Amino acid sequence: MxxxxxxxxxxxxxxxxxxxxxxxxKSDGGTRxxxxxxxxxxxxxxxxxxxxxxxxxxxxxxxxxxxxxxxxxxxxxxxxxxxxxxxxxxxxxxxxxxxxxxxxxxxxxxxxxxxxxxxxxxxxxxxxxxxxxxxxxxxxxxxxxxxxxxxxxxxxxxxxxxxxxxxxxxxxxxxxxxxxxINTFQDSCDTFITGFGGAIRSPDYPNNYPTNKFCLYVFRRPNNGVCRVELTFNKFDIEHSLFFGSTGCDTDYLELPKGVKLCGAHYNRRPLFYPPGSDYMILTFKSDGTGTAPGFDIDVRQIPNSCNIFSPPRTYKCDYRLEGDIARIHSPGFPTFYGRNEQCVYFIKKQSYNMCYFTMEFVRFNLELSSDGGGNCVKDYMQLPDETFVFPREHDRYPIIYFSSDSYGEGRGYDILIKQLPCGPSFTTPIYSSSSISNGGGGTLPCDRIITDDDTLTSPDYPRDYGPLTRCIYTIYKSSSDVCELRLQFLYFDLEKTADCRSDYFLIEPSGEKLCGRDLREPDRVVKFPLGSRQLRLIFASDAQVQRPGFDLRIQQIRNSCHRPIVPPKDDANARVCEVSSAPITVLRSDNYPMPYNPNTNCVYKIYRAYPAVCTLELYFSDFSVGTWESKYCINDYVEIDGLKYCGVRRGDRVLVSFPRYLESVQIRFKTDSYDNYGGFRIEVKQISDKCNLPEQPKPSPVCDEVNSKQTFTISSPNYSISNYFDNADCHYTIKKSSYDVCALEVTYKRFEVEESQDCFKDYLEIVGVRLCGRLPYNSKRTYEFTDDEIIIKFHTDGDINASGFYASVRQVQC
Structure with missing residues (x-):
């Protein structure tokens, strides 16, 4: 009203x-x-x-x-x-x-x-x-x-x-x-929501909000299927203007899109809709200089698959508030198939103040399988409460679980047991304290550390979520003069995942490598101290938005690492020896080959040098079917050779492995999990001794790197029109905007012939994260969005098969 x-x-x-x-x-005659x-x-x-x-x-x-x-x-x-x-x-x-x-x-x-x-x-x-x-x-x-x-x-x-x-x-x-x-652009009350769920609150809630506040609440679509946002008013009490001539919300108010102002008291749900063509929605809160009130606490739910404007708003028959130490949730219709266009929300209410976290036991879980290529479910899915299982500090706040199904395929659903657990010693302090938050300035922060020996590092407040606007600098000094390398072993890693790790990240400064997300391709890393330096730095930073549990890192300074290459040790303590060979030519087979291999396998094949002149192993995959292609990082079943993991179907592949003189054997590791098993492998191994004393062939010089800022130009693979492109090439074509209003890049391929492989993991041309390989018809055209100041086109080749390459004309397209 x-x-x-x-x-x-x-x-x-x-x-x-x-x-x-x-x-x-100006009452005193001057200006004050x-x-x-x-x-x-x-x-x-x-x-x-x-x-x-x-x-x-x-x-x-x-x-x-x-x-x-x-x-x-x-x-x-x-x-x-x-x-x-x-x-x-x-x-x-x-x-x-x-x-x-x-x-x-x-x-x-x-x-x-x-x-x-x-x-x-x-x-x-x-x-x-x-x-x-x-x-x-x-x-x-x-x-x-x-x-x-x-x-x-x-x-x-x-x-x-x-x-x-x-x-x-x-x-x-x-x-x-x-x-x-005070910073006028990023006030402490500003909130940015990019996920399917979140909350907005007035400043200082549940206390009365201050006077003269101005806050922004910015929502961004999580994906293109979200058009509607639902606000649930848990509490809403904003000062209502009662003076003569007032229109009702002139002093303090929450302003929704299209100029709708709210004040007074509200207890309901309210839908909002993204403007056509926009991925953003903005709400503003303003208070004047007199009078305050308790404010508001509003749950925000971005509704998946809500872009069909002809569908009437629906009631959520599967919404539940879960109470008690133990609760159970089922998909609609369980144990039969759930329906289409289901949207369920489950609120987990803390049973008592001494409950701090909860566990989820998936008794049954079967949803329609889908993926966008980056591991994200795009059809039917369940979203957990920001992938953390710690209760909010406030007793009236609830972790939320969402389930959504689209209008096509169905699955048998889920049966999940949820148990609330009491607080332990590690849960008696706040989730993060003000002392762990960066004030934005320089100098030494409480989380900065100086390390002079083997040690461990954790993110602030680990295993709880680290705080916002955190910046920690870990300076590591050599423990002795014969240390030139460090081994970093990540025991746990979970930071907010964004493109190019531009929000939260862990930076290994000497190599410039930025880490974020959850699944590290390689949890162990060997890092060199900069030449002539006694120290190196590791940096952890977080922005003001999403926080995660962080990391647990073990640091080992490697002695006698200044004059010889270091081979990171493998976790072979529990690995059995599958086979040992010192023959010039041998064949390695998985257990039970050609029948499916065994689950829970962890074994090592050891190849000893047949005679002193051997410097290389040639491995030919005459048959290879291990694990699946679903994970590009081979995290379930794989064969590991020279630090690289191989999985999927790779029949006919040929791999060359260096056999350094300081190693007495080369080890090939085979590891499987406890789930699905596939055909196995047969690998022919040949020891090579010719050309060992010749100097190493130089890698192709970086003459293929180019920088262009013209509106139209051409690019080509190295050696194009003369011969096939080089092996082991990494070319970078940097394209800078010819003018600020360029918004797209149009590439016309006059010729394109690059070695073909599944997912283009061998030779490829990569533009804005999209890889091309194989063959394209003459004059094939591709258009790419050009949002940054520059785009880097990468051309990569491996060490075996090559082809004629590519020749393309490029045009920068103005908006």
Whole structure:
């Protein structure tokens, strides 16, 4: 009854250079300024300051049109000495188009680089801080006519982006001393939800919210099948305007899309819909300078398969709130097949305050099989509560389990037993403490460590979720002069998974390798100390959004590692010896071959040198069917040769393995799990001694690396038109945007012939994560989205079969 449908402008910024002193009083004859946040009711002031790792910038009034004749300044302060670059991720960009000069309305990114027109969503720009400067200034200007929707962009400062190390002239910002120095783009109450479930709350909930707050709640679709968002109001009590002439929600309110404002009390469910063509939805909360209330606590559920606008809203007949120490959930209709278009939500209510976590026992689980290639279910699936099983600290908050089925195939469903477990000694402290959270500045944080010997490392608060905005630097010094390498053994690893690990990550600084997600291809790594250095660094960082349990890492300094190559030891303590051979030619077979091999096999085949001149083994897979192709990392059944795992069907493959003189034998490992077993293998092994004393053939020089910024050009494989491409080539074709408004890359293949393999794991051409191999017809055309400043096309070949290669014309397509 208090909701009013008013299409009011969004004002999502709170500061500019002028608004650091927003309220003036001239009663004493002069001008006296009171610090405070920028008044969102103004439409003329704009801009602001970012001095943290992440933030947002918006045009005034966004998503409504910006005003005429405005000038805004956005200042980004470097928050850490190791930051030299930042990225701009444009969620939306629509400014009056006067290209190529952009002389009417424009966003200026510095040094005269102006942007106008329309860009596709998710366009990214990388900006470099000027040398020895601590700030970058962006300017937005509009003339007296033709305004548009404007822009919304996320700003991320990139750690460890300085080529020459730290910038000595940069000092971390001091903590703010008053409200005027608070970061205006990433307030502590801002929330970003990208998963199927989440929650939004008013600041300081369950206590009364403060005065003069302005918060953003940004939702992003988890996938293209989500069009509807459902809000469940657990608690909603916002101050209601009662003065004469009030429209009801003039002072404090939560504003939904399309200008719907809520205040007063609400206890219901409310559906929201993503705008057509947009992957984002924004809610805003505003409180004025007088009067507060308890605020709100709202569960957010992004509904899968909800884009059929002709389907009426449905009731959820399978929704349950689970209570008690032990509870059981079944799929609809269990034990028969569940139905189509089912959507179930299960709330797990904590039985008592001394319960801290729960377990799930899958008695039966059978859903329709589907995958998007990255291990994500795309048809029927169950989503667990962020893959963690720890109860929230608040007694009135519930972990949530979702089940969704599409309109096609069905399965027999699930039968799951859920047990609540009491708190142990490790659950008596908060999930994360304020001392473990980075304040965004430089210096030494509580999680920083200096290591001088063998040791173990864990993420802050492990095994609980690490905190937001965490940044830990682990500096490792050599324990002795004969140590040149470290062995890193990850006993547990679970960080938020994002493309290029751009959110949470574990960085091995000497190699530049970034790790995130859960399944590490190789849990063990050998890392070299930089040449001439006594130390190296490992860095763990998290953003302000999703948190995970973290990592448990064992560090071993390898003695006598400066003058010989180190072969990481295999876990052969429990492995039996399958076969031993020192013959020049031998045949290795799996147990029971040609019948299916045994489960739970862990054995080693040892090949001893037949005579001193042997330097290479040639392995020919005359028959090979081990495990499946479902996992590209061969995590169930596999044969491991020289540190590489082989699985799937690989009949006819030929592998060359080096036989170094310091090794007395080469070991081939065969490991299987306890589930499905396949045909097995027959591998012919030949010991080779010819050409051992010749110098090693040099690898192809990197002449195939190219950089192009033209609108049209051609690329080709090495040696094209002369002969087949080289073995063991890794070529990188770097394509930089010819202009800021390029949004796609069109590649026309005049010729394409590259060795074919399943999943293109041998030779391939890779563009934006898509691999090509085999043959393509003449003039085949492919178009790729071009959102970043540059795209790197990679051409990779292995050591055996090659082909004629490729020749392609490339065109940068403007939006």
């Amino acid at each position: 208090f909701s009013k449908f008013l299409l009011l402008p969004y004002l999502l910024l709170a500061f500019d250079v002028k608004s650091l002193q927003p309220f003036a009083d 300024y009171f610090p405070g946040r920028y008044d969102p009711s103004s439409t003329k002031d704009c801009g602001g300051v970012i001095n943290t790792a992440e933030g947002w910038i918006f045009s005034p009034n966004y998503p409504a049109n910006y005003d005429d004749s405005i000038s805004c300044s956005y200042i980004i302060k470097r928050f850490s000495p190791d930051v030299c670059k930042l990225t701009l991720h444009f969620i939306d960009f629509d400014i009056e188009d006067t290209s190529p000069n952009c002389d009417s309305d424009y966003l200026d990114l510095g040094q005269g680089y102006r942007m106008c027109g329309i860009l596709i969503s998710d366009t990214k720009k990388t900006i470099t801080f000027p040398p020895f400067q601590t700030t970058i200034e962006f300017k937005f200007k509009s003339d007296a006519q033709h305004n548009r929707k404007g822009f919304m962009a996320r700003v991320t400062q990139v750690p460890n982006s300085c080529k020459d190390g730290l910038q000595p002239t940069v000092r971390p910002p001091r903590p703010p001393t008053d409200d005027s120095e």
